[in-house]
Amino acid sequence: xxELKRVFKEGIIKDNPVFRQILxxxxxxAVTNLLLNSLVMGIGxxxxxxxxxxxxxxxxxxxxxxxxxMVQTLIISAYVIILDIFLKAYWPTMSKALGPYVGLxxxxxxxxxxxxxxxxxxxxxxxxxDGLTMGLGYTIVLLFIAFFRxxxxxxxxxxxxxxxxxxxxxxxxxxxxxxxxxxxxVIWITRNVFxxxxxxxxAQA
Amino acid sequence: xxxxxxxxxxxxxxxxxxxxxxxxxxxxxxxxxxxxIKTSLSLGQAVxxxxxxxxxxxxxxxxxILVPWGYEYLRFIVFxxxxxxxxxxxxxxxxxxxxxxxxxxxxxxxxITVNCAxxxxxxxxxxRDYNLFQSFAFGIGSGLGWTLAIxxxxxxRKKIRNAKLPKGLEGPGITLIITGIMALAFLGFSGIVxxx
Numbered sequence: 001x002x003e004l005k006r007v008f009k010e011g012i013i014k015d016n017p018v019f020r021q022i023l024x025x026x027x028x029x030a031v032t033n034l035l036l037n038s039l040v041m042g043i044g045x046x047x048x049x050x051x052x053x054x055x056x057x058x059x060x061x062x063x064x065x066x067x068x069x070m071v072q073t074l075i076i077s078a079y080v081i082i083l084d085i086f087l088k089a090y091w092p093t094m095s096k097a098l099g100p101y102v103g104l105x106x107x108x109x110x111x112x113x114x115x116x117x118x119x120x121x122x123x124x125x126x127x128x129x130d131g132l133t134m135g136l137g138y139t140i141v142l143l144f145i146a147f148f149r150x151x152x153x154x155x156x157x158x159x160x161x162x163x164x165x166x167x168x169x170x171x172x173x174x175x176x177x178x179x180x181x182x183x184x185x186v187i188w189i190t191r192n193v194f195x196x197x198x199x200x201x202x203a204q205a
Numbered sequence: 206x207x208x209x210x211x212x213x214x215x216x217x218x219x220x221x222x223x224x225x226x227x228x229x230x231x232x233x234x235x236x237x238x239x240x241x242i243k244t245s246l247s248l249g250q251a252v253x254x255x256x257x258x259x260x261x262x263x264x265x266x267x268x269x270i271l272v273p274w275g276y277e278y279l280r281f282i283v284f285x286x287x288x289x290x291x292x293x294x295x296x297x298x299x300x301x302x303x304x305x306x307x308x309x310x311x312x313x314x315x316x317i318t319v320n321c322a323x324x325x326x327x328x329x330x331x332x333r334d335y336n337l338f339q340s341f342a343f344g345i346g347s348g349l350g351w352t353l354a355i356x357x358x359x360x361x362r363k364k365i366r367n368a369k370l371p372k373g374l375e376g377p378g379i380t381l382i383i384t385g386i387m388a389l390a391f392l393g394f395s396g397i398v399x400x401x
Contacts, residue, residue: 025233025236029229030228030229070289073289074282077281078282080281081278081279081281081282084278084281085278100325100329100332103280103324104230104321104324104328106281106324107321172389175388175392176226176229177385177386177388177389177392178385179385180381180384180385181381181382181385184374184377184378184379184380184381184382184385185378187377187378187381188371188373188374188378189373190373191372191374191378192373
């Protein structure tokens with residue numbers, strides 16, 4: 001139980017993929033103009049990270065070391081394909097809205113990073129949980145950014161108008177620059193709120 | 206769908222639909238590598254080259270193998286394998302025959318496989334139904350646009366290297382905010398050409 005708690009805390013705050021490790025921000029910026037899109041993207045990512053960590057961990061003793069990257073990529077792609085087909089079948093409009101960014105989950109470095117760093121050395125169940133919390137940490141950041149972008153850009157939350165008639169939309173917030181500013185500010189704030197003593201430099205592709 | 210002139214796509218993908226500044230692709234290496242102008246220029250060249258080749262390669266594979274056999278849903282796996290294999294191949298070739306080039310580009314090539322811009326361009330190509338010339342123009346244009354953005358960023362970061370920044374804003378934070386300002390500037394181009 002303690003193990004679970006530790007993994008959980010690391011995934012959400014200490015090693016949060018977006019603001020701590022600067023990983024996987026491509027998609028985190030692209031889909032955050034609407035809360036709903038971010039939520040779907042986040043859940044999709046949780047699904048993919050969780051299950052691919054699980055699978056990688058399950059076959060970690062059988063996989064030859066030198067081709068493990070390829071194996072991991074294939075496992076991740078397989079789950080992304082499942083996700084893509086699922087969205088296309090049950091929610092075509094959402095699948096259209098997310099466009100290529102569902103496919104780009106494959107190159108989202110968070111998943112690969114977790115497979116390499118955690119699932120490769122740990123038992124399947126705990127790896128599954130680790131993947132899930134990493135995905136959750138990612139989703140929280142996405143939702144946080146999307147909250148402000150949608151609120152200021154459209155005056156609505158989850159498509160429901162909340163700011164009333166008098167609100168003038170900040171069109172900038174729903175355009176790309178808004179995303180960069182928001183993420184920059186989020187990183188700035190979180191680095192001050194949760195200072196990290198062992199500065200790791202993070203950013204690796 | 207209306208046929209868009211490949212030249213229009215070429216310029217649009219450099220300025221108005223820039224991979225980094227409007228589609229957020231290739232951000233990881235953009236933030237990690239944009240420290241030196243020289244290295245970012247080399248990386249940009251490598252990305253442009255790989256983009257132009259893999260886009261065309263994926264175009265043929267998608268339209269002549271996957272579509273006729275009804276395997277479109279496999280495109281994610283196939284594209285990523287093509288990209289990885291191609292990068293590996295290029296690395297071996299330039300290591301063997303162009304040694305000087307290898308020393309300037311070599312270390313960046315493996316990095317490119319996981320650059321989302323490469324996969325992203327191939328996916329955009331299939332979603333927007335480009336034909337061969339359009340895909341080629343889109344691939345090269347996106348690569349040049351990406352290079353332009355990363356080199357400009359490296360130049361700016363060089364200037365602010367010694368500046369005193371608020372705590373917590375150093376590194377990625379300020380890079381993102383500068384990128385935002387750059388994206389704002391690039392919005393000014395949006396009247397010239399437009400795709401999608």
